[in-house]
Amino acid sequence: GHLTIAIKEFLLSTIQQLSFVQRFSDRSINFFSPYVEINFSQYEDFQFNHAFAAIETYLGAKATDKAKHLKASQVQESKGLVLKREETKVRDEYEGVNVWWESGTDTIGFRTFKLTFHRRSRDIVTDSYIQYVVEEGKSIQAKNKKMKLFTNNPSSQWDSSKTSLWRYIDFEHPASFQTLAMDPKKKEEILNDLVAFSNGKDYYKKIGKAWKRGYLLYGPPGTGKSTMIAAMANLLNYSIYDLELTAIQNNSELRKLLTATSSKSIIVIEDIDCSLDLTGKRVKKESNLTSLEDGEKAKEEDKSFVTLSGLLNFIDGIWSACGQERIVVFTTNHLAKLDPALIRRGRMDMHIELSYCTFEAFKILAKNYLDLDSHPLFKKIESLMKETKIAPADVAENLMKKNREIDADGSLNDLIQALEKKKKKIQPAQLDEQKDKNRGKMFKAFRMLF
Numbered sequence: 240g241h242l243t244i245a246i247k248e249f250l251l252s253t254i255q256q257l258s259f260v261q262r263f264s265d266r267s268i269n270f271f272s273p274y275v276e277i278n279f280s281q282y283e284d285f286q287f288n289h290a291f292a293a294i295e296t297y298l299g300a301k302a303t304d305k306a307k308h309l310k311a312s313q314v315q316e317s318k319g320l321v322l323k324r325e326e327t328k329v330r331d332e333y334e335g336v337n338v339w340w341e342s343g344t345d346t347i348g349f350r351t352f353k354l355t356f357h358r359r360s361r362d363i364v365t366d367s368y369i370q371y372v373v374e375e376g377k378s379i380q381a382k383n384k385k386m387k388l389f390t391n392n393p394s395s396q397w398d399s400s401k402t403s404l405w406r407y408i409d410f411e412h413p414a415s416f417q418t419l420a421m422d423p424k425k426k427e428e429i430l431n432d433l434v435a436f437s438n439g440k441d442y443y444k445k446i447g448k449a450w451k452r453g454y455l456l457y458g459p460p461g462t463g464k465s466t467m468i469a470a471m472a473n474l475l476n477y478s479i480y481d482l483e484l485t486a487i488q489n490n491s492e493l494r495k496l497l498t499a500t501s502s503k504s505i506i507v508i509e510d511i512d513c514s515l516d517l518t519g520k521r522v523k524k525e526s527n528l529t530s531l532e533d534g535e536k537a538k539e540e541d542k543s544f545v546t547l548s549g550l551l552n553f554i555d556g557i558w559s560a561c562g563q564e565r566i567v568v569f570t571t572n573h574l575a576k577l578d579p580a581l582i583r584r585g586r587m588d589m590h591i592e593l594s595y596c597t598f599e600a601f602k603i604l605a606k607n608y609l610d611l612d613s614h615p616l617f618k619k620i621e622s623l624m625k626e627t628k629i630a631p632a633d634v635a636e637n638l639m640k641k642n643r644e645i646d647a648d649g650s651l652n653d654l655i656q657a658l659e660k661k662k663k664k665i666q667p668a669q670l671d672e673q674k675d676k677n678r679g680k681m682f683k684a685f686r687m688l689f
């Protein structure tokens with residue numbers, strides 16, 4: 240009667256205060272039963288329920304502890320373990336209180352988790368246990384998060400209309416700061432900077448600045464700019480958004496893309512000198528040029544194109560309001576070509592030069608590729624490296640060739656030959672550049688996968 244309704248309403252209002260309780264089924268309270276049930280559905284109003292995912296992760300982790308109740312299975316989206324659909328009940332204990340979780344499906348076929356507990360433990364479950372489960376689940380998710388590489392570059396004709404979309408693939412790249420060949424001191428400086436940034440939540444809050452940091456990576460092709468970005472992502476467990484400016488039609492599209500990026504991410508704008516011309520206007524794509532025969536129309540279109548000032552304003556302003564951590568990385572082969580406004584300190588917090596291979600850097604590569612700390616041929620290589628410029632990518636290429644045969648001498652001799660060749664016929668810079676341009680690049684290769 241009235242009493243049942245009153246109790247129901249009381250419980251309902253208590254539980255609804257917890258915003259993540261998405262569904263409270265009619266059957267969930269039976270006045271005559273000492274047990275209370277709460278249902279969590281995978282989708283609520285056709286929106287994915289993040290609390291559900293967190294619960295699933297939490298229970299998955301529990302299941303590995305207490306495997307007798309639940310079989311766990313590896314799924315693609317997460318490195319962690321999750322419950323299989325058909326699994327039944329798992330008991331959990333929290334501050335001396337027993338609760339039971341049961342997985343199932345609702346009438347529409349969406350997956351659900353039913354939480355059952357004694358009504359005398361109602362307060363502790365609704366006040367703190369559920370929150371604890373969701374927070375634990377989220378922190379496990381963060382630890383297990385598979386990094387993703389997003390790109391807005393439309394890969395095929397048929398989806399060229401949907402350019403303001405991020406597409407992604409799982410990101411697995413072996414690069415790390417340990418294997419990155421560069422001056423060890425510089426490397427340490429960058430590493431410390433990144434770590435300080437990622438731990439800087441309170442600091443950024445205190446000084447009233449957006450929690451973001453900008454890095455400008457510059458240097459000739461093949462010196463490890465893309466590799467460094469991958470190492471940054473691996474170090475911090477951030478996802479990468481590879482922003483292709485030439486695929487963006489206008490500023491509002493850029494805004495959409497930037498606001499759609501998630502926290503803990505690196506936004507990369509590669510070859511910034513090729514994406515924007517010196518006057519700050521976006522370089523038009525050939526396809527656009529041919530379609531814009533009418534001069535007036537071209538001007539009109541131009542106004543809405545991504546401009547340098549638009550880009551800087553976005554980067555400066557767009558995240559000021561939301562306290563989420565983001566890194567912005569610009570790369571260029573030609574520092575001198577960039578507009579000074581773009582590289583002004585404050586907008587890019589750190590300028591990192593990646594240069595031709597030094598002997599110090601070579602030693603890191605020799606360790607990576609050949610597992611060598613020293614070798615009689617190192618002396619010769621050291622002196623040749625002082626006289627010639629060679630990109631780490633070229634060094635790596637030579638060291639890799641014979642790697643499978645574990646023939647260190649052969650690899651080192653290949654490298655010596657390459658160095659001597661470079662020394663003899665110092666190639667015209669342009670030729671060199673052309674050759675370097677042909678080199679496969681990490682992100683470009685990834686894009687082909689879409």
Ligand SMILES: Nc1ncnc2c1ncn2[C@@H]1O[C@H](COP(=O)(O)OP(=O)(O)OP(=O)(O)O)[C@@H](O)[C@H]1O
Pocket residue numbers: 418419420421459460461462463464465466467572593631632633635675678679680681
């Ligand atoms: N500093 C480095 N340390 C370790 N490996 C490197 C380094 N530089 C280049 N390499 C190797 O060469 C390959 C190409 O380098 P990478 O794509 O990082 O160069 P880049 O500077 O981004 O070139 P580009 O300007 O052409 O994009 C990498 O996959 C990596 O194997």
